[in-house]
Amino acid sequence: MKAQDIMSYSFSAIKLRKLRSGLTTLGVIIGIAAIVALLSITQGLQNTITVQLQTGLATDTLIVSVGGGFGGGFGPGGADSGFKLLVNDTQTIDQIENVETSIAIIQRVGHVESGAGERLATIVGVDFAKYASIYSSTFVAESGGIPLNPANEKVVVGKRVSDPWRNGTILFKVDDNVEIIWTNATARPPRNETYTGSVAAVLKEVGGFGIGGPSDSSVYIPISQAQSFFRTDECSLIIVKLKDSEKATIDSVSEAITDAFSNEVSVISSTAVLNILSSVFSIIQLFLAGIAAISLLVAGIGIMNIMIVSLMERTREIGILKALGMKGRTVLLVFLCESVIIGLIGAVIGIASGWGLANVVAVVFRGGGGLGFGNQTSQAGAFGSMTITPVLTPMVFLGALVFGVGVSVVFALYPAWRASKLKPVEALRYE
């Protein structure tokens, strides 16, 4: 029997049971759509984060924080060890070969208040001039000017601190007074400390986040002020600017810094962060794809179920086909072909709807103002606004197609094999 005839025969069998075939296909569609949507969103998210990290975290900088953990680099506090990284430790680091400069950063989470309202923000104490030189593309004023030799009360605010809701309600603009409130939890009893300053500059939107780098939800005060306000000489991180971004330089300086502080600090380079991030994303993708694959597995079992029912119903038909001289192998192909058609239609529609779903999700995220991290009530700092553009790689596309058809065929193998083994006499006698 010709391939074309086998196909049209299979197709006529599918068409006969429209509802049932449709539901079976729906199973495949949902499975494939879930896989495609999840993978293309995570891929898009990874791309977004990678790009933002690359801009937010210059490749020629290192971040030094206390402890041996990656987590210490993100927030205040760091790992719980007796060792403290002090503001003037930058002097030690500056002496290391290939280090251009280094600056200490003190950061705490607190509130900022104006007459118009209040919001959560990361309070960052930093040397404005050096910070601006390291992050020359992101620590840039949109309005006002960053004071290089700031008077004590001058502060610089991030775009989302100034304009948190993007609806025209401006909390802070240049020359406004700002009240920065920080809860001193180490005092007994804990009390709120207030720092009053005036806005010298509003940063232009950074979009996203960088470890140590400028963020849209931060408020910047001079480092000396931070020391007295937070009553500490301990810094959260030290940012080290290197003379170049060669891997050898990064490695040697990292090692020298770790040695200088007797292994009590961890040094993170943007390359390392990106590597960690990409491996984390691979795991997330695998995990999500695994979850989605379960639904496809369920679809596969559905296909098998339908095929077995269909086999029973068509026992007599198979008997007729065999009596007319159809080979067992051809009967097998007829059944497999039905599952290929279902799998193919399911995969194609599934990929299309998964892609559509990913884009809808991306639009919803965009409309919701970042990942929700940038909102007033959520933790300030980490994420600003994020634009996720879902990415459908050819690998995912082909993979989904092959997987969809593959699952359908694998689960149809057994019913098809059983059909092909039916004895014509018995099949014809079947009622």
Added chain:
Amino acid sequence: MTNGATSVVETINLKKTYMLGKVPVDALRGVNLRVESGDFLAILGPSGSGKSTLLNLIGALDKPTQGKMLIEGVDVSTLGDNQLTDLRRRVGFVFQFFNLIPRFTARENVELSMAIAGLSKTDRRRRAEDLLETVGLKERMNHKPTELSGGEQQRVAIARALANNPKFLLMDEPTGNIDSKTANEIMGLIKRLNEEKNVTIIMVTHDQRLAGLSKRVLQMFDGLIVQETVN
């Protein structure tokens, strides 16, 4: 009757035992039969006498337990599954319950057996139309089996059986499931096929009148041919 040439069908001491649950049933207990080209055989006998079993064996739908089954001199027991299916394509089977594929039209049903044999679409289409004309159904060829009467369905089945130029037609109670008036038409058609087109026919029937049209009548009882009459 025998003219030295190989017979279309020859069985030598053909036996078939099958299991009915756990009980072995001797359906055929040694059948010797020769069918020559152009023959018209009617096999009569009570139910359970082995008529249908014999027909299934001749049609290569089943394998004998013992004895020899020669189709044009070739021992069927030496054939593999694929050769058996090839053989089935050269046998026209007509069943009591028509066994048409319900979702296909009359023409498509006739075409199906040719599609299985690998004929091209244009060839089989033309031949299907010719065959349906032969059985007098050209006008109804685009109807599905449910839209056809029993007699019409059986004529479609006959056309389908003839599609691949079979060596012989095997008919299992071809008029068993249709009314007597239509049965007459079918009988006429079968007779005509044998006389005019020289189609070899082996037919199982209960119908004495139909048996009367045949050239040879075999009487079966309890798995054996007990009597042969030549009309």
